[in-house]
Amino acid sequence: MKLTIWQRLDLVARQMVPFVATLLLVMLALVPLRLPNAAPVVPWFALIAVFYWTVYRADLMPPVAVFGVGVFHDFAAATNVGVGALLLLLVHLAVMPQRRFFMSRSFAMTWIGFAVIAAGAMLLLWMLNALLEGTLLSPEPAAFQFLTTVAAYPPTAWLFTRLQRWLLRTSRQAGP
Amino acid sequence: METGVNRPAGSFARIATPIKAWAQRFAVLLLIGASFGLMLMGKADVVMIERARTTVSDAVAPVLDAASRPVASVAELLREGKELAALRAENAALRRENQRLEHWRMVAHRLEAENRALGELLNLAPKPDTRYVSARVVADSGGAFARSVLINAGRKQDVAKGQAALTGDGLAGRVAEVGRNSSRILLITDINSRIPVVIQSTRQKAILAGDNSDMPRLRYLPDEATVARGQRVVTSGHGGVFPPGLPVGRVVKVSDTNIRVRPRVDWNRMEYLRVVDYGMSGILMTKPDPSEQTAAASGGAP
16 A cells, blocks of 8 residues: 655654654753752663663664664763764664563662663763773762663653653544 | 564564674774774874864854853852852851952052062053953863864854963863864863962963863973972963963972872863963964964964
Protein backbone atom coordinates (compact mmCIF):
# COMPACT_ATOMS: atom_id res chain seq x y z
CA MET A 1 0.00 0.00 0.00
CA LYS A 2 1.30 3.39 -0.97
CA LEU A 3 1.46 6.19 1.58
CA THR A 4 0.40 9.72 0.80
CA ILE A 5 2.76 12.62 1.44
CA TRP A 6 0.96 13.50 4.66
CA GLN A 7 1.14 9.98 5.97
CA ARG A 8 4.81 9.95 5.17
CA LEU A 9 5.38 13.26 6.97
CA ASP A 10 3.37 12.00 9.90
CA LEU A 11 5.50 8.87 10.04
CA VAL A 12 8.74 10.85 9.94
CA ALA A 13 7.50 13.20 12.66
CA ARG A 14 6.57 10.21 14.79
CA GLN A 15 9.96 8.63 14.29
CA MET A 16 11.63 11.85 15.37
CA VAL A 17 9.79 11.95 18.69
CA PRO A 18 12.37 10.03 20.79
CA PHE A 19 15.22 12.09 19.37
CA VAL A 20 13.45 15.41 19.91
CA ALA A 21 12.28 14.41 23.39
CA THR A 22 15.85 13.53 24.27
CA LEU A 23 17.15 16.90 23.07
CA LEU A 24 14.47 18.67 25.11
CA LEU A 25 15.39 16.72 28.21
CA VAL A 26 19.10 17.46 27.73
CA MET A 27 18.25 21.14 27.40
CA LEU A 28 15.93 21.27 30.41
CA ALA A 29 18.63 19.67 32.53
CA LEU A 30 20.66 22.85 32.00
CA VAL A 31 18.11 25.12 33.68
CA PRO A 32 19.75 26.59 36.80
CA LEU A 33 18.05 25.02 39.82
CA ARG A 34 19.59 27.41 42.36
CA LEU A 35 20.16 24.58 44.79
CA PRO A 36 23.45 24.25 46.62
CA ASN A 37 26.00 22.54 44.36
CA ALA A 38 23.35 21.19 42.02
CA ALA A 39 24.97 21.98 38.67
CA PRO A 40 27.87 19.52 38.77
CA VAL A 41 25.68 16.60 39.80
CA VAL A 42 22.71 17.08 37.47
CA PRO A 43 21.86 13.64 36.02
CA TRP A 44 23.32 12.75 32.64
CA PHE A 45 19.96 12.52 30.89
CA ALA A 46 21.47 11.91 27.47
CA LEU A 47 22.90 8.64 28.77
CA ILE A 48 19.54 7.52 30.15
CA ALA A 49 17.82 8.39 26.89
CA VAL A 50 20.33 6.63 24.67
CA PHE A 51 20.23 3.52 26.87
CA TYR A 52 16.44 3.43 27.01
CA TRP A 53 15.77 3.95 23.32
CA THR A 54 18.57 1.63 22.26
CA VAL A 55 17.04 -1.14 24.34
CA TYR A 56 13.38 -0.63 23.50
CA ARG A 57 13.29 1.11 20.12
CA ALA A 58 16.72 0.94 18.53
CA ASP A 59 15.12 1.74 15.17
CA LEU A 60 14.17 5.19 16.49
CA MET A 61 17.60 5.91 17.99
CA PRO A 62 20.06 5.07 15.21
CA PRO A 63 23.79 5.83 15.64
CA VAL A 64 23.41 9.14 13.81
CA ALA A 65 20.79 10.27 16.33
CA VAL A 66 23.01 9.12 19.20
CA PHE A 67 25.86 11.15 17.75
CA GLY A 68 23.54 14.15 17.34
CA VAL A 69 22.40 13.96 20.97
CA GLY A 70 26.00 13.71 22.15
CA VAL A 71 27.26 16.65 20.12
CA PHE A 72 24.26 18.77 21.10
CA HIS A 73 24.90 18.03 24.76
CA ASP A 74 28.60 18.84 24.43
CA PHE A 75 27.85 22.15 22.75
CA ALA A 76 24.94 23.23 24.95
CA ALA A 77 26.60 22.26 28.22
CA ALA A 78 30.03 23.54 27.12
CA THR A 79 31.78 20.33 28.06
CA ASN A 80 34.73 19.03 26.02
CA VAL A 81 33.25 18.61 22.57
CA GLY A 82 33.19 15.08 21.15
CA VAL A 83 33.59 13.34 24.50
CA GLY A 84 29.86 12.97 25.16
CA ALA A 85 29.23 11.87 21.60
CA LEU A 86 31.94 9.22 21.77
CA LEU A 87 30.71 7.79 25.08
CA LEU A 88 27.09 7.67 23.99
CA LEU A 89 28.11 5.84 20.82
CA LEU A 90 30.10 3.34 22.88
CA VAL A 91 27.10 2.82 25.15
CA HIS A 92 24.95 2.30 22.08
CA LEU A 93 27.43 -0.28 20.78
CA ALA A 94 27.58 -2.05 24.13
CA VAL A 95 23.81 -2.19 24.61
CA MET A 96 22.84 -3.23 21.06
CA PRO A 97 23.78 -6.93 21.41
CA GLN A 98 22.12 -7.13 24.86
CA ARG A 99 18.79 -5.65 23.79
CA ARG A 100 16.85 -8.91 23.98
CA PHE A 101 18.33 -9.67 27.35
CA PHE A 102 17.24 -6.33 28.79
CA MET A 103 13.82 -6.44 27.16
CA SER A 104 12.95 -9.82 28.60
CA ARG A 105 14.03 -8.99 32.14
CA SER A 106 12.19 -7.24 34.95
CA PHE A 107 12.53 -3.52 35.43
CA ALA A 108 14.85 -3.97 38.42
CA MET A 109 17.23 -6.05 36.32
CA THR A 110 17.24 -3.45 33.55
CA TRP A 111 17.93 -0.78 36.14
CA ILE A 112 20.90 -2.73 37.47
CA GLY A 113 22.10 -3.22 33.92
CA PHE A 114 21.84 0.52 33.36
CA ALA A 115 23.80 1.19 36.55
CA VAL A 116 26.63 -1.06 35.35
CA ILE A 117 26.74 0.65 31.95
CA ALA A 118 26.53 4.10 33.55
CA ALA A 119 29.42 3.26 35.88
CA GLY A 120 31.56 2.26 32.93
CA ALA A 121 30.57 5.36 30.96
CA MET A 122 31.25 7.67 33.91
CA LEU A 123 34.66 6.11 34.50
CA LEU A 124 35.56 6.63 30.84
CA LEU A 125 34.20 10.18 30.99
CA TRP A 126 36.42 10.93 33.95
CA MET A 127 39.48 9.44 32.27
CA LEU A 128 38.88 11.20 28.95
CA ASN A 129 38.38 14.57 30.64
CA ALA A 130 41.53 14.12 32.70
CA LEU A 131 43.40 13.21 29.52
CA LEU A 132 42.10 16.26 27.66
CA GLU A 133 42.86 18.62 30.55
CA GLY A 134 46.24 17.02 31.01
CA THR A 135 45.84 16.71 34.76
CA LEU A 136 44.33 14.42 37.34
CA LEU A 137 40.75 15.42 38.17
CA SER A 138 38.92 14.80 41.38
CA PRO A 139 36.67 11.76 40.85
CA GLU A 140 34.19 13.00 43.43
CA PRO A 141 31.81 14.97 41.19
CA ALA A 142 31.78 12.11 38.70
CA ALA A 143 30.82 9.68 41.46
CA PHE A 144 27.99 11.95 42.56
CA GLN A 145 26.79 12.43 39.02
CA PHE A 146 26.78 8.67 38.59
CA LEU A 147 24.51 8.31 41.63
CA THR A 148 22.08 11.02 40.50
CA THR A 149 21.98 9.53 37.00
CA VAL A 150 21.14 6.06 38.31
CA ALA A 151 18.53 7.60 40.62
CA ALA A 152 17.02 9.53 37.71
CA TYR A 153 16.63 6.39 35.59
CA PRO A 154 13.25 5.16 36.91
CA PRO A 155 11.31 8.43 36.51
CA THR A 156 12.90 9.14 33.14
CA ALA A 157 12.21 5.61 31.91
CA TRP A 158 8.63 5.97 33.11
CA LEU A 159 8.30 9.17 31.09
CA PHE A 160 9.75 7.48 28.00
CA THR A 161 7.43 4.48 28.45
CA ARG A 162 4.44 6.86 28.42
CA LEU A 163 5.80 8.51 25.30
CA GLN A 164 6.36 5.17 23.63
CA ARG A 165 2.84 4.00 24.40
CA TRP A 166 1.41 7.22 23.10
CA LEU A 167 3.43 6.78 19.91
CA LEU A 168 2.13 3.25 19.50
CA ARG A 169 -1.47 4.20 20.17
CA THR A 170 -1.61 7.15 17.83
CA SER A 171 0.24 5.30 15.10
CA ARG A 172 -2.34 2.51 15.33
CA GLN A 173 -5.17 5.00 15.02
CA ALA A 174 -3.56 6.85 12.14
CA GLY A 175 -1.89 3.88 10.52
CA PRO A 176 -3.21 1.90 7.58
CA MET B 1 8.50 -1.76 34.00
CA GLU B 2 6.44 -3.70 31.47
CA THR B 3 8.35 -5.16 28.64
CA GLY B 4 5.56 -6.56 26.49
CA VAL B 5 4.51 -3.19 25.09
CA ASN B 6 7.93 -2.44 23.83
CA ARG B 7 7.84 -4.58 20.74
CA PRO B 8 8.01 -2.46 17.62
CA ALA B 9 4.77 -1.94 15.79
CA GLY B 10 4.28 -3.79 12.56
CA SER B 11 4.57 -0.65 10.51
CA PHE B 12 8.18 -0.16 11.52
CA ALA B 13 10.32 -2.70 9.81
CA ARG B 14 13.11 -4.01 11.91
CA ILE B 15 16.54 -4.03 10.42
CA ALA B 16 17.32 -7.65 9.92
CA THR B 17 19.34 -8.15 6.81
CA PRO B 18 23.05 -8.66 7.40
CA ILE B 19 24.02 -6.04 4.85
CA LYS B 20 22.09 -3.38 6.68
CA ALA B 21 23.54 -4.46 9.99
CA TRP B 22 27.01 -4.28 8.51
CA ALA B 23 26.36 -0.82 7.11
CA GLN B 24 25.10 0.32 10.47
CA ARG B 25 28.17 -1.00 12.24
CA PHE B 26 30.32 0.82 9.72
CA ALA B 27 28.33 4.00 10.39
CA VAL B 28 28.99 3.66 14.12
CA LEU B 29 32.71 3.34 13.49
CA LEU B 30 32.61 6.37 11.23
CA LEU B 31 30.78 8.40 13.87
CA ILE B 32 33.21 7.31 16.57
CA GLY B 33 35.98 8.56 14.32
CA ALA B 34 34.09 11.82 13.91
CA SER B 35 33.84 12.15 17.72
CA PHE B 36 37.60 11.78 18.03
CA GLY B 37 38.02 14.38 15.30
CA LEU B 38 35.75 16.78 17.18
CA MET B 39 37.71 16.18 20.36
CA LEU B 40 40.98 17.07 18.69
CA MET B 41 39.47 20.13 17.03
CA GLY B 42 37.93 21.24 20.30
CA LYS B 43 41.26 20.87 22.04
CA ALA B 44 43.01 22.88 19.35
CA ASP B 45 40.51 25.76 19.78
CA VAL B 46 39.41 25.74 16.17
CA VAL B 47 37.28 28.78 15.34
CA MET B 48 34.69 26.60 13.65
CA ILE B 49 34.02 24.68 16.86
CA GLU B 50 33.61 27.89 18.80
CA ARG B 51 31.23 29.25 16.21
CA ALA B 52 29.20 26.05 16.28
CA ARG B 53 29.05 26.23 20.05
CA THR B 54 27.89 29.85 20.12
CA THR B 55 25.29 29.03 17.46
CA VAL B 56 23.89 26.27 19.67
CA SER B 57 24.02 28.60 22.70
CA ASP B 58 22.15 31.30 20.80
CA ALA B 59 19.51 28.76 19.81
CA VAL B 60 18.94 27.34 23.28
CA ALA B 61 19.30 30.56 25.28
CA PRO B 62 15.75 31.90 24.66
CA VAL B 63 14.21 28.52 25.51
CA LEU B 64 16.29 28.21 28.66
CA ASP B 65 15.54 31.81 29.56
CA ALA B 66 11.81 31.06 29.48
CA ALA B 67 12.23 27.76 31.31
CA SER B 68 14.46 29.18 34.03
CA ARG B 69 12.05 31.93 35.06
CA PRO B 70 9.50 29.77 36.88
CA VAL B 71 12.31 27.83 38.54
CA ALA B 72 13.86 31.07 39.71
CA SER B 73 10.49 32.29 41.00
CA VAL B 74 9.96 29.16 43.05
CA ALA B 75 13.48 29.36 44.45
CA GLU B 76 12.89 33.02 45.28
CA LEU B 77 9.59 32.22 46.99
CA LEU B 78 11.19 29.53 49.15
CA ARG B 79 13.98 31.85 50.12
CA GLU B 80 11.59 34.68 50.93
CA GLY B 81 9.55 32.36 53.11
CA LYS B 82 12.68 31.45 54.99
CA GLU B 83 13.72 35.06 55.33
CA LEU B 84 10.31 36.15 56.55
CA ALA B 85 10.89 34.24 59.75
CA ALA B 86 14.09 36.10 60.47
CA LEU B 87 12.78 39.51 59.44
CA ARG B 88 12.94 41.26 62.81
CA ALA B 89 16.45 40.22 63.67
CA GLU B 90 17.62 41.01 60.17
CA ASN B 91 16.07 44.47 60.30
CA ALA B 92 17.96 45.32 63.44
CA ALA B 93 21.19 43.99 61.98
CA LEU B 94 20.67 45.96 58.79
CA ARG B 95 20.03 49.16 60.72
CA ARG B 96 23.28 48.70 62.59
CA GLU B 97 25.11 47.96 59.37
CA ASN B 98 23.54 51.01 57.74
CA GLN B 99 24.97 53.23 60.43
CA ARG B 100 28.37 51.72 59.91
CA LEU B 101 28.16 52.09 56.13
CA GLU B 102 27.03 55.70 56.48
CA HIS B 103 30.32 56.37 58.18
CA TRP B 104 32.22 54.60 55.41
CA ARG B 105 30.37 56.57 52.77
CA MET B 106 31.66 59.77 54.29
CA VAL B 107 35.16 58.36 54.35
CA ALA B 108 34.84 57.29 50.72
CA HIS B 109 33.68 60.74 49.63
CA ARG B 110 36.57 62.35 51.40
CA LEU B 111 39.06 59.90 49.91
CA GLU B 112 37.61 60.29 46.44
CA ALA B 113 38.00 64.07 46.60
CA GLU B 114 41.50 63.71 47.93
CA ASN B 115 42.34 61.16 45.28
CA ARG B 116 41.07 63.42 42.52
CA ALA B 117 43.05 66.36 43.86
CA LEU B 118 46.23 64.32 44.10
CA GLY B 119 45.63 62.86 40.65
CA GLU B 120 45.34 66.36 39.22
CA LEU B 121 48.53 67.37 40.93
CA LEU B 122 50.32 64.44 39.32
CA ASN B 123 48.67 64.81 35.91
CA LEU B 124 47.40 61.23 36.14
CA ALA B 125 45.78 59.82 32.99
CA PRO B 126 42.02 59.69 33.54
CA LYS B 127 40.59 56.30 34.40
CA PRO B 128 38.73 54.69 31.53
CA ASP B 129 34.96 54.79 31.65
CA THR B 130 33.52 51.57 32.93
CA ARG B 131 30.23 50.33 31.49
CA TYR B 132 28.13 47.47 32.77
CA VAL B 133 25.84 45.07 30.98
CA SER B 134 23.46 43.12 33.19
CA ALA B 135 22.25 39.72 32.08
CA ARG B 136 20.32 36.78 33.43
CA VAL B 137 21.97 33.44 34.03
CA VAL B 138 19.92 31.08 31.88
CA ALA B 139 21.90 27.84 32.06
CA ASP B 140 24.34 25.98 34.24
CA SER B 141 26.91 23.83 32.60
CA GLY B 142 25.83 20.23 32.75
CA GLY B 143 28.31 17.79 34.07
CA ALA B 144 30.97 17.11 36.59
CA PHE B 145 33.93 18.49 34.67
CA ALA B 146 33.16 22.09 33.79
CA ARG B 147 32.08 25.19 35.65
CA SER B 148 30.48 27.72 33.39
CA VAL B 149 27.14 29.46 32.91
CA LEU B 150 25.26 30.87 29.96
CA ILE B 151 23.91 34.43 30.11
CA ASN B 152 21.35 36.03 27.82
CA ALA B 153 23.47 38.91 26.52
CA GLY B 154 25.90 38.76 23.66
CA ARG B 155 27.51 40.71 20.87
CA LYS B 156 24.33 42.72 20.35
CA GLN B 157 24.60 44.01 23.91
CA ASP B 158 28.30 44.80 23.43
CA VAL B 159 29.58 41.91 25.49
CA ALA B 160 33.07 40.97 24.38
CA LYS B 161 35.43 38.14 25.07
CA GLY B 162 37.64 38.46 28.13
CA GLN B 163 35.44 40.85 30.09
CA ALA B 164 34.82 40.27 33.78
CA ALA B 165 31.47 39.00 35.04
CA LEU B 166 30.41 40.07 38.53
CA THR B 167 27.67 39.46 41.01
CA GLY B 168 26.95 41.97 43.73
CA ASP B 169 29.46 40.15 45.92
CA GLY B 170 32.45 39.97 43.64
CA LEU B 171 34.07 38.40 40.61
CA ALA B 172 32.27 35.37 39.23
CA GLY B 173 34.15 34.69 36.03
CA ARG B 174 35.10 35.97 32.62
CA VAL B 175 33.44 35.94 29.23
CA ALA B 176 34.83 32.98 27.31
CA GLU B 177 32.61 32.89 24.25
CA VAL B 178 30.24 35.43 22.75
CA GLY B 179 27.29 34.67 20.53
CA ARG B 180 24.72 37.08 19.15
CA ASN B 181 22.40 37.02 22.14
CA SER B 182 24.20 34.78 24.58
CA SER B 183 27.60 34.43 26.14
CA ARG B 184 29.39 31.72 28.00
CA ILE B 185 30.95 32.76 31.30
CA LEU B 186 33.84 30.65 32.50
CA LEU B 187 33.56 30.68 36.29
CA ILE B 188 36.65 31.28 38.40
CA THR B 189 36.31 27.75 39.78
CA ASP B 190 36.64 26.09 36.36
CA ILE B 191 39.76 24.08 35.70
CA ASN B 192 40.65 26.33 32.76
CA SER B 193 40.24 29.61 34.65
CA ARG B 194 43.34 31.71 35.39
CA ILE B 195 42.86 35.17 36.90
CA PRO B 196 45.66 37.61 37.76
CA VAL B 197 45.08 38.72 41.35
CA VAL B 198 46.83 40.48 44.21
CA ILE B 199 46.57 39.99 47.93
CA GLN B 200 45.03 43.25 48.99
CA SER B 201 47.01 43.94 52.15
CA THR B 202 50.48 42.91 50.94
CA ARG B 203 50.09 43.73 47.21
CA GLN B 204 51.67 40.42 46.29
CA LYS B 205 50.73 39.18 42.85
CA ALA B 206 49.50 35.70 42.09
CA ILE B 207 47.35 33.75 39.69
CA LEU B 208 44.04 32.38 40.87
CA ALA B 209 43.72 28.98 39.22
CA GLY B 210 40.49 27.00 39.29
CA ASP B 211 40.38 23.23 39.58
CA ASN B 212 36.61 22.54 39.46
CA SER B 213 36.43 22.57 43.25
CA ASP B 214 34.65 25.28 45.24
CA MET B 215 37.92 26.82 46.32
CA PRO B 216 40.40 27.83 43.62
CA ARG B 217 44.13 27.81 44.28
CA LEU B 218 46.56 30.70 44.49
CA ARG B 219 49.56 29.93 42.36
CA TYR B 220 52.81 31.55 41.28
CA LEU B 221 53.14 33.58 44.46
CA PRO B 222 56.63 34.99 45.01
CA ASP B 223 58.76 32.91 47.38
CA GLU B 224 58.98 35.61 49.99
CA ALA B 225 55.23 36.09 50.06
CA THR B 226 53.55 35.84 53.41
CA VAL B 227 50.05 34.56 53.17
CA ALA B 228 47.66 34.29 56.05
CA ARG B 229 44.13 33.08 56.39
CA GLY B 230 41.51 35.77 56.05
CA GLN B 231 43.48 37.97 53.67
CA ARG B 232 41.43 39.51 50.90
CA VAL B 233 42.18 38.71 47.29
CA VAL B 234 41.26 41.18 44.53
CA THR B 235 41.91 41.36 40.81
CA SER B 236 45.21 42.95 39.90
CA GLY B 237 44.15 44.35 36.55
CA HIS B 238 47.19 42.90 34.83
CA GLY B 239 46.61 42.17 31.20
CA GLY B 240 44.32 45.17 31.04
CA VAL B 241 41.21 43.08 30.70
CA PHE B 242 39.81 43.29 34.20
CA PRO B 243 39.54 46.45 36.22
CA PRO B 244 41.92 46.26 39.18
CA GLY B 245 40.49 45.89 42.66
CA LEU B 246 37.44 43.75 41.97
CA PRO B 247 36.82 41.67 45.08
CA VAL B 248 37.43 37.98 44.48
CA GLY B 249 37.53 36.22 47.83
CA ARG B 250 39.45 35.43 50.97
CA VAL B 251 42.33 33.10 51.69
CA VAL B 252 40.90 30.21 53.70
CA LYS B 253 43.60 27.59 53.66
CA VAL B 254 47.35 27.98 53.73
CA SER B 255 49.92 25.24 53.53
CA ASP B 256 53.33 25.08 51.87
CA THR B 257 52.08 24.00 48.50
CA ASN B 258 48.39 24.63 48.64
CA ILE B 259 46.80 28.03 49.17
CA ARG B 260 43.05 28.12 48.71
CA VAL B 261 40.69 31.05 48.24
CA ARG B 262 36.99 31.00 48.98
CA PRO B 263 35.23 33.18 46.39
CA ARG B 264 32.85 35.82 47.70
CA VAL B 265 30.23 34.88 45.12
CA ASP B 266 27.29 32.87 46.37
CA TRP B 267 26.96 30.39 43.50
CA ASN B 268 23.43 29.42 44.48
CA ARG B 269 22.04 32.92 44.28
CA MET B 270 23.69 33.86 41.04
CA GLU B 271 20.64 34.88 39.04
CA TYR B 272 22.05 37.96 37.38
CA LEU B 273 25.58 38.78 36.32
CA ARG B 274 27.06 42.16 35.45
CA VAL B 275 29.58 42.12 32.65
CA VAL B 276 32.14 44.90 32.98
CA ASP B 277 33.26 46.76 29.90
CA TYR B 278 36.43 48.37 31.13
CA GLY B 279 36.73 50.37 27.93
CA MET B 280 40.30 49.27 27.39
CA SER B 281 41.42 46.85 24.73
CA GLY B 282 43.61 44.50 26.64
CA ILE B 283 45.55 41.63 25.25
CA LEU B 284 42.45 39.51 24.98
CA MET B 285 40.05 42.05 23.60
CA THR B 286 39.31 43.74 20.36
CA LYS B 287 36.71 46.45 20.06
CA PRO B 288 33.34 44.95 19.17
CA ASP B 289 33.17 46.55 15.76
CA PRO B 290 30.74 44.98 13.26
CA SER B 291 33.39 45.03 10.55
CA GLU B 292 35.79 43.20 12.81
CA GLN B 293 33.54 40.43 13.90
CA THR B 294 35.79 37.76 12.58
CA ALA B 295 38.70 39.21 14.50
CA ALA B 296 36.57 39.31 17.64
CA ALA B 297 35.50 35.73 17.10
CA SER B 298 39.04 34.52 16.91
CA GLY B 299 39.96 36.65 19.91
CA GLY B 300 43.09 37.83 18.15
CA ALA B 301 45.15 40.80 19.16
CA PRO B 302 44.51 44.05 17.29
